[in-house]
Amino acid sequence: MNKNLINISELSKNDIDELIAFAEQFFDGDGGCKRENIFPDKTIANVFFEPSTRTKLSFEIAAKNLGCQTINFDIKNSSMKKGESVFETIDTVSLMGVDMFIIRSSEPILAELANMMPGVKFINAGEGTESHPTQTLTDFLTIKQTKDTLNNLKIVIVGDLDHSRVARSFLNGISNYEENEIVLTGHPDLCSNFINNDKYHYVENLDDALKDADIVMALRIQHERIQSSTEIDIDEYKALYQVNSERMELAKGDAILMHPGPVNMDIEVSESLYHSDKSVIRDQVSNGVAIRMAVLSRFLS
Amino acid sequence: MNKNLINISELSKNDIDELIAFAEQFFDGDGGCKRENIFPDKTIANVFFEPSTRTKLSFEIAAKNLGCQTINFDIKNSSMKKGESVFETIDTVSLMGVDMFIIRSSEPILAELANMMPGVKFINAGEGTESHPTQTLTDFLTIKQTKDTLNNLKIVIVGDLDHSRVARSFLNGISNYEENEIVLTGHPDLCSNFINNDKYHYVENLDDALKDADIVMALRIQHERIQSSTEIDIDEYKALYQVNSERMELAKGDAILMHPGPVNMDIEVSESLYHSDKSVIRDQVSNGVAIRMAVLSRFLS
Amino acid sequence: MNKNLINISELSKNDIDELIAFAEQFFDGDGGCKRENIFPDKTIANVFFEPSTRTKLSFEIAAKNLGCQTINFDIKNSSMKKGESVFETIDTVSLMGVDMFIIRSSEPILAELANMMPGVKFINAGEGTESHPTQTLTDFLTIKQTKDTLNNLKIVIVGDLDHSRVARSFLNGISNYEENEIVLTGHPDLCSNFINNDKYHYVENLDDALKDADIVMALRIQHERIQSSTEIDIDEYKALYQVNSERMELAKGDAILMHPGPVNMDIEVSESLYHSDKSVIRDQVSNGVAIRMAVLSRFLS
Numbered sequence: 001m002n003k004n005l006i007n008i009s010e011l012s013k014n015d016i017d018e019l020i021a022f023a024e025q026f027f028d029g030d031g032g033c034k035r036e037n038i039f040p041d042k043t044i045a046n047v048f049f050e051p052s053t054r055t056k057l058s059f060e061i062a063a064k065n066l067g068c069q070t071i072n073f074d075i076k077n078s079s080m081k082k083g084e085s086v087f088e089t090i091d092t093v094s095l096m097g098v099d100m101f102i103i104r105s106s107e108p109i110l111a112e113l114a115n116m117m118p119g120v121k122f123i124n125a126g127e128g129t130e131s132h133p134t135q136t137l138t139d140f141l142t143i144k145q146t147k148d149t150l151n152n153l154k155i156v157i158v159g160d161l162d163h164s165r166v167a168r169s170f171l172n173g174i175s176n177y178e179e180n181e182i183v184l185t186g187h188p189d190l191c192s193n194f195i196n197n198d199k200y201h202y203v204e205n206l207d208d209a210l211k212d213a214d215i216v217m218a219l220r221i222q223h224e225r226i227q228s229s230t231e232i233d234i235d236e237y238k239a240l241y242q243v244n245s246e247r248m249e250l251a252k253g254d255a256i257l258m259h260p261g262p263v264n265m266d267i268e269v270s271e272s273l274y275h276s277d278k279s280v281i282r283d284q285v286s287n288g289v290a291i292r293m294a295v296l297s298r299f300l301s
Numbered sequence: 302m303n304k305n306l307i308n309i310s311e312l313s314k315n316d317i318d319e320l321i322a323f324a325e326q327f328f329d330g331d332g333g334c335k336r337e338n339i340f341p342d343k344t345i346a347n348v349f350f351e352p353s354t355r356t357k358l359s360f361e362i363a364a365k366n367l368g369c370q371t372i373n374f375d376i377k378n379s380s381m382k383k384g385e386s387v388f389e390t391i392d393t394v395s396l397m398g399v400d401m402f403i404i405r406s407s408e409p410i411l412a413e414l415a416n417m418m419p420g421v422k423f424i425n426a427g428e429g430t431e432s433h434p435t436q437t438l439t440d441f442l443t444i445k446q447t448k449d450t451l452n453n454l455k456i457v458i459v460g461d462l463d464h465s466r467v468a469r470s471f472l473n474g475i476s477n478y479e480e481n482e483i484v485l486t487g488h489p490d491l492c493s494n495f496i497n498n499d500k501y502h503y504v505e506n507l508d509d510a511l512k513d514a515d516i517v518m519a520l521r522i523q524h525e526r527i528q529s530s531t532e533i534d535i536d537e538y539k540a541l542y543q544v545n546s547e548r549m550e551l552a553k554g555d556a557i558l559m560h561p562g563p564v565n566m567d568i569e570v571s572e573s574l575y576h577s578d579k580s581v582i583r584d585q586v587s588n589g590v591a592i593r594m595a596v597l598s599r600f601l602s
Numbered sequence: 603m604n605k606n607l608i609n610i611s612e613l614s615k616n617d618i619d620e621l622i623a624f625a626e627q628f629f630d631g632d633g634g635c636k637r638e639n640i641f642p643d644k645t646i647a648n649v650f651f652e653p654s655t656r657t658k659l660s661f662e663i664a665a666k667n668l669g670c671q672t673i674n675f676d677i678k679n680s681s682m683k684k685g686e687s688v689f690e691t692i693d694t695v696s697l698m699g700v701d702m703f704i705i706r707s708s709e710p711i712l713a714e715l716a717n718m719m720p721g722v723k724f725i726n727a728g729e730g731t732e733s734h735p736t737q738t739l740t741d742f743l744t745i746k747q748t749k750d751t752l753n754n755l756k757i758v759i760v761g762d763l764d765h766s767r768v769a770r771s772f773l774n775g776i777s778n779y780e781e782n783e784i785v786l787t788g789h790p791d792l793c794s795n796f797i798n799n800d801k802y803h804y805v806e807n808l809d810d811a812l813k814d815a816d817i818v819m820a821l822r823i824q825h826e827r828i829q830s831s832t833e834i835d836i837d838e839y840k841a842l843y844q845v846n847s848e849r850m851e852l853a854k855g856d857a858i859l860m861h862p863g864p865v866n867m868d869i870e871v872s873e874s875l876y877h878s879d880k881s882v883i884r885d886q887v888s889n890g891v892a893i894r895m896a897v898l899s900r901f902l903s
Contacts, residue, residue, distance in 0.1 A: 035341070041637050053394075057372065057374070058397055060372070061344065061399075064370050073659070085864075085867075089655065091884070093659060095887040095888045096888070096890070097635055098663075261393065262386075282392070282396055285397060289398060332697075334699055336643050354691070354694075355694060359698055361673070362698045362699055365645075366699070563690065563691075566690070583697055586694050587697045587698070587699075589698070590698050
């Protein structure tokens with residue numbers, strides 16, 4: 001394995017399978033993850049250029065569960081105006097004794113940072129609209145838990161695909177597995193990069209898309225990234241694209257609903273479906289900690 | 302005991318006495334509290350919807366003294382607009398492996414949260430204008446230290462009663478004890494809920510109220526909560542309601558002055574009285590850590 | 603030694619030499635510092651009234667390397683309006699069990715705080731325009747590493763001297779050593795306190811100043827402190843006062859370039875010189891952690 005985890009494509013199918021199996025060993029059998037004092041000499045810095053609650057806390061808790069020291073390093077967006085200053089800031093912090101940086105950024109900066117700092121390890125916690133490898137591993141673990149395989153599945157991804165690094169990273173990673181049918185759907189104004197595109201199978205009608213699905217992955221409408229020129233009527237959106245209990249009946253009887261969170265409740269997913277047995281959204285949160293423990297362990301070793 | 306501590310009324314007199322006695326065991330004999338590595342496997346999250354320095358740090362230090370992992374989770378007030386979103390945020394964080402939430406909120410949300418999340422423990426760090434149980438336990442410990450009893454005392458509470466959860470929580474808790482005379486006093490515009498009210502003994506004149514008091518508890522004027530229509534003349538306020546050394550002579554010779562902090566110095570309390578032997582305000586701060594260690598220990602066990 | 607470290611002048615030459623030698627023992631031989639669990643019972647609070655990334659992180663990492671508990675205590679500038687309120691805030695936090703305060707402040711407050719609180723330890727992390735003792739010790743360690751002595755050196759300090767506590771603290775500390783030639787240089791509008799002043803040897807022309815230098819210490823232009831009436835033309839500044847590889851040739855062959863960071867890259871220092879062998883700027887960062895470990899250890903003991 002590379003010293004860094006920047007893109008899911010850097011992992012072989014074997015790497016992915018091993019990380020998932022490794023993550024499962026961290027569960028404590030009680031819904032949580034074990035505490036182990038494996039890396040008391042390692043310091044990990046969370047450097048988030050975008051706001052994040054879930055991913056940041058998930059990495060912080062994973063690092064603490066492994067006995068690492070953690071540093072939360074808040075950089076205002078302003079210090080990103082010059083590429084050099086980000087490099088120098090990270091380089092300086094690394095010189096103080098930080099072993100690994102967990103970075104979230106709206107701009108793609110990780111590959112360049114990793115290249116400029118060969119002695120420092122970088123883990124991508126969400127970058128641009130393309131890459132979010134630990135979310136993808138979390139999603140794969142969740143599918144594995146319920147379907148016992150990552151092959152031969154019909155997977156429907158619905159929602160704001162244009163702004164979704166979760167979706168792009170998933171599509172990238174799932175290509176390692178076989179015989180899956182991937183169907184993309186969602187409001188055409190939020191899926192413009194996936195319509196009329198040879199690489200993807202886009203279906204405009206959600207009900208058509210859901211038929212016989214094993215996995216339904218709903219995405220968050222990223223209001224903060226949607227340009228004001230794209231006006232989505234919320235009532236129309238809900239009528240056409242909300243995943244609810246009724247629509248979920250179109251999928252297979254044992255189909256599961258996933259969502260990376262946070263959910264715009266009763267918009268992209270109905271509240272009753274969110275709380276139903278079909279939803280594994282809350283399991284994804286717990287699985288995220290286990291996956292990050294596995295990733296940190298492997299890349300610190 | 303309940304799994305949560307939301308209101309002082311949930312504790313029996315026996316619970317309160319036990320928590321106070323338990324807290325005293327954490328003192329290191331040198332003005333501070335002992336460090337004990339009792340709960341290395343527990344993670345505690347501080348979730349403060351209102352700004353707080355003292356209570357937040359006090360809980361954080363208490364948790365660290367007990368060997369817990371601590372997470373500071375900052376939520377902007379904006380995320381409280383929908384009750385559901387607070388629930389989902391806390392639920393999500395709990396799924397990452399947080400055992401207990403310490404919550405401060407201007408709105409009463411704890412009972413509902415605790416009800417919705419039966420598997421998670423909640424401790425109230427100040428909620429609305431009604432409830433602040435760990436402050437009340439701290440006040441009781443401070444009284445016990447100096448008076449050796451919580452019975453047969455004349456207790457005068459003076460100041461901004463209308464906005465004070467400290468006062469309401471204290472009044473609630475002290476009703477467990479016997480033969481106390483509780484006198485409320487303060488500027489009428491700041492005590493409107495306590496005047497002409499059968500439940501309370503309000504005296505407008507501070508000097509009259511202070512006569513033969515054992516305990517004088519001054520409250521902070523909460524400028525940030527006072528509506529602009531209520532204009533208090535500061536000079537008049539000080540002339541009529543400042544607790545100073547001269548006025549303190551009206552109380553018993555061994556009377557003590559308490560205040561939950563932070564003090565508006567030389568407004569509600571004179572600086573010379575603050576620094577005098579009669580003031581136990583600084584003891585309340587140290588006692589707060591011991592009480593929170595006792596509360597965390599009992600409710601984590 | 604004093605219980606506090608507020609000014610470099612409080613340390614004897616012997617104290618300084620011992621702290622430098624002590625700091626060197628913390629290096630792990632691999633570019634970083636050792637982790638030692640020496641002070642698990644000590645709690646250190648970082649109280650920064652000014653923004654700081656490097657110094658704050660450096661102290662936090664040093665404290666954690668020594669096994670201390672650390673508290674980051676953010677005070678907005680607003681709470682400094684009254685001297686008393688800073689005192690009461692720090693006093694209150696100390697009562698919760700904080701053993702040592704690391705303080706950065708734009709106003710000189712440390713001497714008064716230390717005087718008012720004889721039972722609490724204070725370490726200056728940069729105060730006003732005068733004092734920054736741990737930076738000076740870091741600079742001395744860096745010189746010692748490369749020159750093996752703090753005597754008989756020609757040291758040129760160039761840049762925004764007027765606003766530099768780094769420079770004043772260095773000048774103060776270096777007076778303990780012998781036979782050094784100290785030359786100050788920089789744009790006259792940024793050196794007004796050092797021109798026509800009997801105490802200092804100021805030379806307006808940078809090239810003249812650099813001749814045969816052993817040490818070149820460039821300073822950061824502190825734009826945030828420069829009054830708008832002082833307009834510095836950046837192109838002119840670079841032409842006259844940028845330290846670059848060509849100019850560095852005027853110094854001795856083994857001269858080193860220092861800078862406290864962060865560098866205004868390609869303004870006060872050229873990027874190619876920053877990355878050259880002559881630059882020890884990145885070593886200063888690592889040395890800063892070792893020095894702070896030494897200072898914390900000595901003053902906690």
